Amino acid sequence: MADLQRIADRVEIDALRGEFSDAAMMNDYERLASLFTPDGAVRIPDAKIEAVGREGLLALGAQRDVLMDFFVQTTHPGMIRLEGDVASGRAYISELIRLRDGSSHLNYAIYHDQYVRTEDGWKFTDRTYEIRYLDSSPLGGAPIRPFTTGDTADDDERP
Numbered sequence: 001m002a003d004l005q006r007i008a009d010r011v012e013i014d015a016l017r018g019e020f021s022d023a024a025m026m027n028d029y030e031r032l033a034s035l036f037t038p039d040g041a042v043r044i045p046d047a048k049i050e051a052v053g054r055e056g057l058l059a060l061g062a063q064r065d066v067l068m069d070f071f072v073q074t075t076h077p078g079m080i081r082l083e084g085d086v087a088s089g090r091a092y093i094s095e096l097i098r099l100r101d102g103s104s105h106l107n108y109a110i111y112h113d114q115y116v117r118t119e120d121g122w123k124f125t126d127r128t129y130e131i132r133y134l135d136s137s138p139l140g141g142a143p144i145r146p147f148t149t150g151d152t153a154d155d156d157e158r159p
Helices: 002-024 029-034 053-067
Strands: 036-043 051-054 069-081 087-097 103-116 121-135
Touching: 002 029, 002 069, 002 087, 002 103, 002 121, 029 036, 029 053, 036 053, 051 053, 053 069
Parallel strands: 036 121
Antiparallel strands: 036 051, 069 087, 087 103, 103 121
16 A cells, blocks of 8 residues: 555656646746645745745746746656655756747756645645756747736637
8 A cells, every 4th residue: 555655646746746837837826836835935046036935936926927928848757755744856847938138048957846745735845946058049939829927718719
């Protein structure tokens, strides 16, 4: 039975990481904040960013909306180390970003994560973003549609 619980825990944590990228891509900062414990944090040391707690995470999302023209994030499997009701792990990230000032970023990074099991399932207690590669040359492509702020009501109507 313990082996089945460990498998379930890994699947749930991997789903949590995927949910984070989906919430970020859909600009759903309420949902993103719900993936963290009340004192959970996102840290991006290279950009001197730290958002702690629900209000901090929501403010970070609002700031991102102001700064970014578009944002694409892909999460790739990493590792998970389980220790009872807490865990740590890494998720590998690739991102395409164009800021409203016209600058661009292609990032390859690692989220160093801390998780805790709660009555609502696994949650992040900390996500620290480490950039491993940054290319700030202009992106050659363009978004198909404008950057949105979480309104996905029209998604079913798109071809």
